Amino acid sequence: MAEEKKLFKVKIDNISVEVEPGTTILNAARGIGGDVVPPAMCYYSKLQGSGGKCRTCLVKVTKGSEADPRPMPKLVASCRTTVMDGMEVANITSPEVLEARKGIVEFLLINHPLDCPVCDQAGECDLQDLSYEHGAEGTRYEFKRRTFDKIDLGDHIQLHMTRCILCYRCVFTADQLTASREHGVLDRGDHSQISTYIQNNLDNDFIGNVIDVCPVGALTDKTARFKNRVWFLKPVDAHRNCDNPKCCGKVALWMRGDEVFRVTARKDQYGEVENWICDTCRFEKKDVKDWTIEGPRKIDRHSVISQGHYVNTVKPKDPLVEVLDGRQPKLLFDIHTQSEVNRPTIDLSKIDGPAHSDDFNKSQS
Ligand code: SF4
Ligand code: SF4
Ligand code: FES
Numbered sequence: 001m002a003e004e005k006k007l008f009k010v011k012i013d014n015i016s017v018e019v020e021p022g023t024t025i026l027n028a029a030r031g032i033g034g035d036v037v038p039p040a041m042c043y044y045s046k047l048q049g050s051g052g053k054c055r056t057c058l059v060k061v062t063k064g065s066e067a068d069p070r071p072m073p074k075l076v077a078s079c080r081t082t083v084m085d086g087m088e089v090a091n092i093t094s095p096e097v098l099e100a101r102k103g104i105v106e107f108l109l110i111n112h113p114l115d116c117p118v119c120d121q122a123g124e125c126d127l128q129d130l131s132y133e134h135g136a137e138g139t140r141y142e143f144k145r146r147t148f149d150k151i152d153l154g155d156h157i158q159l160h161m162t163r164c165i166l167c168y169r170c171v172f173t174a175d176q177l178t179a180s181r182e183h184g185v186l187d188r189g190d191h192s193q194i195s196t197y198i199q200n201n202l203d204n205d206f207i208g209n210v211i212d213v214c215p216v217g218a219l220t221d222k223t224a225r226f227k228n229r230v231w232f233l234k235p236v237d238a239h240r241n242c243d244n245p246k247c248c249g250k251v252a253l254w255m256r257g258d259e260v261f262r263v264t265a266r267k268d269q270y271g272e273v274e275n276w277i278c279d280t281c282r283f284e285k286k287d288v289k290d291w292t293i294e295g296p297r298k299i300d301r302h303s304v305i306s307q308g309h310y311v312n313t314v315k316p317k318d319p320l321v322e323v324l325d326g327r328q329p330k331l332l333f334d335i336h337t338q339s340e341v342n343r344p345t346i347d348l349s350k351i352d353g354p355a356h357s358d359d360f361n362k363s364q365s
Contacts, residue, residue, distance in 0.1 A: 121217030
């Protein structure tokens with residue numbers, strides 16, 4: 001008989017959960033869900049080695065374990081710290097953690113432009129949400145901010161390095177998902193930047209996934225940039241038989257009416273991709289006929305895009321039908337097809353300048 005695995009008992013914000021040894025505090029908190037889950041800007045469960053860069057997930061370990069109940073002397077990164085049996089952790093119940101998180105947000109925003117009104121990521125941006133929830137109103141930073149020119153990384157992706165928070169997610173994605181990685185973090189310290197070597201194109205059949213993993217608007221889809229605000233679009237689950245064996249072919253289409261504005265992978269409540277998709281599905285299949293529509297997508301994320309639910313909505317009754325006693329109203333029509341008045345004598349589109357009364361049949365008026 002298989003030996004039963006011993007689970008560790010952990011308390012996070014006074015809520016108990018049992019998890020397997022080796023689980024991080026962050027994932028234990030995700031097992032509980034809701035507000036006790038620390039924000040994570042760099043950790044990504046689908047990417048090996050991610051985490052430990054941004055410090056937004058800091059928590060306070062108030063009791064180390066049953067065997068050694070001493071608290072940890074400093075706040076720890078919950079995405080990198082594994083639980084011990086009997087451990088007690090404070091996240092939102094610790095004023096110290098909330099204060100530290102505020103400081104982290106201030107750090108992340110030191111060089112960040114916060115140009116959300118013109119940023120494509122707005123509405124689904126982790127940093128925007130974090131700033132609203134934990135940010136200070138002002139900044140104490142007095143020095144010149146570092147800025148970068150926007151760079152086209154090939155035909156489909158644009159890098160706006162000024163917005164990058166150096167989470168390394170895109171680097172791990174390229175490393176672990178594509179055949180060859182062509183970009184990385186160049187330089188160190190406050191000179192660090194995401195870049196390709198001598199501005200190569202990012203050209204790889206899965207490289208578009210860097211757009212989905214980027215928590216901010218640093219990597220954007222050039223085929224969708226500035227075309228619409230994300231909260232005006234309706235996400236719809238759709239799939240196709242993609243001939244790339246590594247692509248799941250299951251996507252979210254972001255539509256307005258019948259128009260597909262962008263194609264993304266489907267994401268879970270933590271903004272993480274459920275299954276990776278190839279660049280053909282993402283960039284080249286923008287016609288609704290390319291897809292089998294499954295139905296409206298429910299967005300579980302804590303973000304403005306989860307507000308616009310339209311499932312089970314009821315179309316309001318049209319009062320005109322009743323007022324007109326069942327007759328169909330003609331609300332939009334060409335006046336000249338309905339009336340003999342002012343019938344033009346020539347094709348008005350062919351005349352130079354505005355129409356003159358001579359261009360109309362006066363005998364009719
Ligand atoms: S990346 Fe996020 S926080 Fe930064 S400008 Fe864009 S929406 Fe705003
Ligand atoms: S470009 Fe985006 S994903 Fe890449 S390091 Fe910067 S913030 Fe992270
Ligand atoms: S999510 Fe833990 S350090 Fe970034």
